[in-house]
Amino acid sequence: MSQATAPLPPFFNDTPSVDPARRAADAQLFAQAALAVEAAAGVSVAEAALHAAERAEASQAEAEDAARAKRHAFEMNKLSKRLHREVGQAITDFNMIEDGDKVMVCMSGGKDSYGMLDILMNLQRRAPIQFEIVAVNLDQKQPGFPEHVLPEYLTKVGVPFRIEEQDTYSVVKRVVPEGKTTCSLCSRLRRGILYRVATELGCTKIALGHHRDDILQTMFMNMFFGSKMKGMPPKLVTDNGEHVVIRPMAYCREKDLATYAEHREFPIIPCNLCGSQEGLQRQQMREMINDWDTRFPGRVDNMFTALANIVPSHMMDRSLYPFATIKATGAPVPGGDIAFDEDEGCGDTPGAASTGLPGEASVSLASLRIRKAD
Numbered sequence: 001m002s003q004a005t006a007p008l009p010p011f012f013n014d015t016p017s018v019d020p021a022r023r024a025a026d027a028q029l030f031a032q033a034a035l036a037v038e039a040a041a042g043v044s045v046a047e048a049a050l051h052a053a054e055r056a057e058a059s060q061a062e063a064e065d066a067a068r069a070k071r072h073a074f075e076m077n078k079l080s081k082r083l084h085r086e087v088g089q090a091i092t093d094f095n096m097i098e099d100g101d102k103v104m105v106c107m108s109g110g111k112d113s114y115g116m117l118d119i120l121m122n123l124q125r126r127a128p129i130q131f132e133i134v135a136v137n138l139d140q141k142q143p144g145f146p147e148h149v150l151p152e153y154l155t156k157v158g159v160p161f162r163i164e165e166q167d168t169y170s171v172v173k174r175v176v177p178e179g180k181t182t183c184s185l186c187s188r189l190r191r192g193i194l195y196r197v198a199t200e201l202g203c204t205k206i207a208l209g210h211h212r213d214d215i216l217q218t219m220f221m222n223m224f225f226g227s228k229m230k231g232m233p234p235k236l237v238t239d240n241g242e243h244v245v246i247r248p249m250a251y252c253r254e255k256d257l258a259t260y261a262e263h264r265e266f267p268i269i270p271c272n273l274c275g276s277q278e279g280l281q282r283q284q285m286r287e288m289i290n291d292w293d294t295r296f297p298g299r300v301d302n303m304f305t306a307l308a309n310i311v312p313s314h315m316m317d318r319s320l321y322p323f324a325t326i327k328a329t330g331a332p333v334p335g336g337d338i339a340f341d342e343d344e345g346c347g348d349t350p351g352a353a354s355t356g357l358p359g360e361a362s363v364s365l366a367s368l369r370i371r372k373a374d
């Protein structure tokens, strides 16, 4: 005689916080009780045992689902805290946002800009200072751009916003010869428009969603292809001198932002609508850094921390250190040249204060500290 498996009693559908051991014990008790009931109802022992096994299996699967959901919620909570802490730290370290600021948050519709807006809005509610946020998106009229997505999202989250419509796509297509890269002109046009919008809105800061990986990629691109030690600053005055650009996500890892975007279910707009392939050089840098991150845990963190621990006396830029005029002082010089000894990884205190002597001249950009994942 076949019988549908009876629904489990309510205590089986308990909250995920129930101890799995208690759940297993309850399941066993329930299974024994069910066996007894079925035996009394004339169900054969074999069938009753089969039903019991099915119920035990279902209960086990439910318990595993609940444990998984609990673990996921815990991980997402930890990730969210880490990202908020990193953004707060970057803002503090570089004095990015001050009392009375009006921050223009540039929204491309990609994961990083959504994350930036989300976190800045949360920090705005808790910050000891008052600042305004206005989200701005430049609709460049790329074919297939889903115009409704950002306005709907920004309305839903209740942030003031402006959608600036400028057909830079047609301009770029008209001006740049077929087959040539369009990014340079496109980004120059975009920059000019965003500066103008910032002025019109009375914004004191322009926030961009670049993160730690963007900064490192830029650093290596400039080294490999531009022969320069130059990264992407967390805060800098714009090239026209009229605005201050900030990058509040400077300490955040890209993979964390990707997970956060998925978790928060941001309505991501694809970033390939213009038809331009992402710069090959940047892609190479990304792959190189990701490969290092996989094979040598900690290396990328160290590289990033190194950006804030520069020792000009141990580089070769004559405009940063007066190599031509240094003289022996006759006294020991902390950080002075150690001739043939190996120096690397010796545990020198990073960011140690400069002594003013001709040996070491360590420049520490504020107190940049990169935390390891919790």
Ligand code: SF4
Pocket: 182, 183, 184, 186, 187, 274, 275, 276, 277, 278
């Ligand atoms: S990828 Fe497309 S939208 Fe982005 S800068 Fe290049 S041309 Fe412009």
